[in-house]
Amino acid sequence: MPNAVVLSILLPAYNYPEGIARTLTTLSTLRDRKDVEVLIYDDSSNTQAAEAIRVHAARAFPRASYRRNTPPLGAPGNWNRLLADARGRHLWLIHHDEWPGDRHLAEDLVRTLEGEAPPDVIVLGCRATRDVHKAFKLHFPMSWVGRVVKDYPHYLLRRNVIGAPSMVVANRSLYGSFDARLRWYVDVELYYRMFRQQPKLVVLHDRFVLSLIRQDSITAEVRPEIAALRSAEKDYLRNKLGPTDRSDWITRPDWTGRLARAAEQGVWMVARGVASLLGSFGSKKIGAVPFGDDASLTKR
Numbered sequence: 001m002p003n004a005v006v007l008s009i010l011l012p013a014y015n016y017p018e019g020i021a022r023t024l025t026t027l028s029t030l031r032d033r034k035d036v037e038v039l040i041y042d043d044s045s046n047t048q049a050a051e052a053i054r055v056h057a058a059r060a061f062p063r064a065s066y067r068r069n070t071p072p073l074g075a076p077g078n079w080n081r082l083l084a085d086a087r088g089r090h091l092w093l094i095h096h097d098e099w100p101g102d103r104h105l106a107e108d109l110v111r112t113l114e115g116e117a118p119p120d121v122i123v124l125g126c127r128a129t130r131d132v133h134k135a136f137k138l139h140f141p142m143s144w145v146g147r148v149v150k151d152y153p154h155y156l157l158r159r160n161v162i163g164a165p166s167m168v169v170a171n172r173s174l175y176g177s178f179d180a181r182l183r184w185y186v187d188v189e190l191y192y193r194m195f196r197q198q199p200k201l202v203v204l205h206d207r208f209v210l211s212l213i214r215q216d217s218i219t220a221e222v223r224p225e226i227a228a229l230r231s232a233e234k235d236y237l238r239n240k241l242g243p244t245d246r247s248d249w250i251t252r253p254d255w256t257g258r259l260a261r262a263a264e265q266g267v268w269m270v271a272r273g274v275a276s277l278l279g280s281f282g283s284k285k286i287g288a289v290p291f292g293d294d295a296s297l298t299k300r
Helices: 017-026 047-060 075-085 105-113 142-151 153-157 186-195 218-241 255-286 294-299
Strands: 007-013 036-042 065-068 090-093 098-100 121-129 168-171 201-212
Touching: 007 017, 007 075, 007 105, 017 047, 017 098, 036 047, 036 075, 047 065, 075 090, 105 121, 105 201, 121 142, 142 153, 142 186, 142 201, 153 186, 168 186
Parallel strands: 007 036, 007 090, 036 065, 121 201
Antiparallel strands: 090 168, 098 201, 121 168
């Protein structure tokens, strides 16, 4: 019997009710669909924030399942619990500082996934900003993203061309779980395991998830220790992935390795420049959050 739930939308929450409210607003077209489930697992340390998240969920998406983790599970632990409890054939994990780029994106994804031959994985574009009232910049050209995930998944361990897990909708059989021993490479290591299985893949060049770069994000939290963290996690991944999997991303220490790194850095900078240029063309279209800013969401 086929799985009755086509898509599980998984929302890990932590002390940011405005973000959860914004995401749920963009999912409003799915409110009456019984083949879509929304799970919200809340790791908030602040009781007031947790209550606000629960209230937002009840108002915006009454069928959403809300649970406050006691004790908190930590970021990867919360993500993994959501993945384990989801009933859907496909899974979409959306961070609380990211949301679908338009109201119809989620509905269009479900329509694709309920077709006769749905893809195993859908990769969406990422546009990011530090201010929701300003332009959202393209993270990376989608044609390049498609080439990497299809042909060179090992490169994800060097450069995260995808962005956060919010950009990936994947069949549950391919998703696996996040390695809780990782902090900096936690998402790309999962991507690597997913895409090296050569799934049936769709890369959408014109549909996006929007991302707000916040000062209290996990990335910002680990940035002061990033050099030591990356070094330690690379050592861990060397042992975990083995020599055949690491050869393309751990460069040689001699002059050939230094030359290769310099060339790759140049190509990377060009690609980011192209992304910035492409992003500027689309900035007027999606430059502001169409569903209210953080202040208006808080007042609801």
